Amino acid sequence: MNSIRARLNLGILVVLALVFVGGGWAVIRSLRAGMEREVERSLYAFLRSEAGPILHDLLPLGGPPPRGPRFEEGELRRPLFGRPDGPLGREPLRDPAQRTDFVYQVWRDTSSRRSLILETELPRVAAELEVVDFEALRPGVGTCLDLVLELQGERLPARALAVRFRAPERPGAPRERPLAPVLELVVARPTREVEQTLAAARRVLLLAGGIGLAAASLLLLGVVRRGLRPLEDLRRTLATLDTAQLGAGLGLADPVRELQPVVAQLEALLRRVQGEMRREQSFSADAAHELRTPLAGIRATLEVLLARQREPEAYERGARESLAIARQMQALVERLLVFARERGTARLEVAELDVSEALERAWGTFSERARGRGLRLEATLERPAALRTDPRLLERVLSNLVENAVCHADADGTVEASLRREAGGIRLLLSNAARAATPETAERAFDAFWRADPARAAVGEHAGLGLSLCQRVVEELGGHVRARAEEGRFTIELELPDLDPPAPARGSPEARG
C-alpha cells in the first residue's frame, strides 16, 4: 500500500474499530457482571427464604409439617410462589407465567445418595466448601458456578449457588445434644434472560458501532485529504519549478512544520543542483569557446580555398592546414573529455595525499619526453608533504602542470620543483627555462594558453587547455595557482589548503570562494 492517505485511512479505521470493539466488549462485560450479580443475589434471597421449609422437611424441627408433598433428600425441586412444590417433571406447571426458574437440590453431608429423578442433576460441589452456620448465610458464602440445565428437553445456561451449612439450633434444645447435621444445598437458575438481554445489547452495539465507523470513515477521508494538502501544494510547487531559478528556493510561504525539514533539504539539494548546472554550463561554454577558434580556422581556410578555382598546391596546402587544425581539435576534445570524467563526481572526495610522491609520479609519466628534450628535474621536496584534498583532482592538476613544463621548457635545461608544507596547506613552485616567456605570457597562461605559442598551436602538437582547467580545479580545491615569467624562467606557483572533511559541495558559492 503505497499511499500515505490510504495508510492513514486504514490505520485510523483499524484504531477506531478496535476502540469500538473494545468499548463494546467492556460494556457487554460490565452488563453481564451486573446481571450475574443480580442473579446471584436472587439465588441467596431464594436460599434464605426457602431454606426453612427444606430444613423442616429434612430435619425434625417440631411443629406441624407444611402442606404439600414433603421434600426428600436429593430431590431436584422447583418452588412455586416461593414455596417448595412437587418434584419437577412429575407435576406440570399450572401457569407458565407464574413459573419461577429456580431449581434446587439438598443432601445430607454424609449421604452419598444420588438423585436420578430428572434428566439433570445439580453437581455436589458443596462437599468441598467450608461449613457455615445457617444464620451466617449471606452473599459471599458458598460458591457460584455456571452450568447447563436440561429442563423439559431444553438445554438452558444457568447459574448455580452451592452452600454447605449447619442446620440452625433449635431454641431451648439441650446442650448435650449432638451437633446439628450438615446440609449441602445447590440452587440454580437459568440465565437465559441474561443472555437474551446481552444479545440485544450486543446487537445494538454492533449496529451503533457499524454506523459510527461508517460515518467516521467518511469524515476521516475528508480530514486526511485536508491534512495532506501541504504535500499536494509541495507537489504542485515542484511541478511548476523554473529550472533556471533552482537556487531561489521553493517560495513556499510558511510550510507546515512536518514539511519544513523536507523543504529545507529539498532547497539545499536544489541549490547544489543549480551550482552543478552552473558549473557544467560554464564548463560547456568554455569548451565551446576553446573549440570555436580552431573551428573558425578550418572553416575560414576551406571557404577561402573553395571560393574560386586554385592551383593544386593551394588545395594541398589548405588540406594540410585543415588536417593539422583537426588534430589539434581532437587533442582538445580528448582533454576536455578527460576533465569531464574527472569532474564527474559532484563532491570533492577528501583524503590524505602525499604531494611529494604524487609529484614524482607525475614526473615519471613524462620523464621519457623530458629526456627526449634534454630536460632534468631538480626537486627539493619536503617529505612527507601530506595534504587533505581530493587526490584524483590534485593528481590531474600535477600531471598537467608537469606536462606543461615538459612541453614548453626550453630544451636542454632544468625543471625545478620545490615543495613545502606550510601552516594549513602546501606550496609548490614549478619552474622551467623559457627565454621567450614574457610577463604577458604569464598573465595569459591560464585563459588561452594554447595561443601563446601560435606556431605550435597551429601544428596541433599541444592543445593547451591544461592550464586553464588546472586553474579551475585548483580553485575548487580552495587554492590558488599563479604564473610568472622573470629572468628567462617561467614559474608556476601552486598553493593548496588542507580541506576539512566533510568537504563543501562542489559548485556551491562557499566552495568557489
Added chain:
Amino acid sequence: MRILVVEDYSPVRNAVVQSLREDGHSVDEAADGTQGLAAAAHTPYDVLVLDLMLPGTNGLEVLRRLRAQGVESQVLILTARDAVEDRVKGLDLGADDFLTKPFAMEELRARVRALLRRAYGKKKPVLTIGHLELDMASRRARVDGDAIELTAREYALLEYLALRAGEVVTRTDIWTHLYDETSDSTSNVVDVYIGYLRKKIERPDRPRLLVTRRGEGYVLDAGGAA
C-alpha cells in the same frame, strides 16, 4: 580599400587576409595586439578586423587606445565568446560590428563591405555616377547598363573613387587606400590604372566622368568637366 587584420591564430588570419585580398582590398596583417596598435596608429585603415583574445595587448585594449588616439577606422571585432556583455563592452568602446567565431567568410566579406559603405557615408549598395553604375555587393560595374570587365585592382580603384565621388582624390590617398605593405609598385602605377579605367568607363557620346586635376589628383563626378 585598406584593411588591417589583427588575429593571432594563423589559420584564421591567413584565410581572412587571403579572402579580403581576393576581393580586391589591400590587406595588412598583425599577429598580436602590439603590432596591430602600431600599424593602425600610422595608417588610416578603412576597416580593422580585430580579434579580442590577443597576446600582447588584448583586442579591447587595442580598440580603446586607438579610439583614444582619434583613429576613425571602422572596427569589426572577431570573438570566440558570444557573451552579450563582451559585445556590449566592445561596442561601447567604439567597435562598429561583431562577428562570432566560427563565421562564414561570406558574412565577414559582406560585413566589411557594409562597414566600407558606412565609412564613406553611403547607404545604398549601388553607387550611380552619371551613366556609371557600381554594384558594391556583386563588385560589378555597368556603363549605360552594359556590364564592363574590370580587374580586381581596377574595380578597387573605381570603387574608391566612386565612394568619394565629387571629391578630389590625391594620388597619396589612392596609394594609401589601395596598396598594402606587400605592394612594390611605384606611384605612377596609379596613373596607369586611371588610364585603364578611363578607357573602360568613358563613352564618346557622354560627358567625361573621370577628370584629372593637374597637381591635385582625380575627381569622379557626373558633372564631368565641371
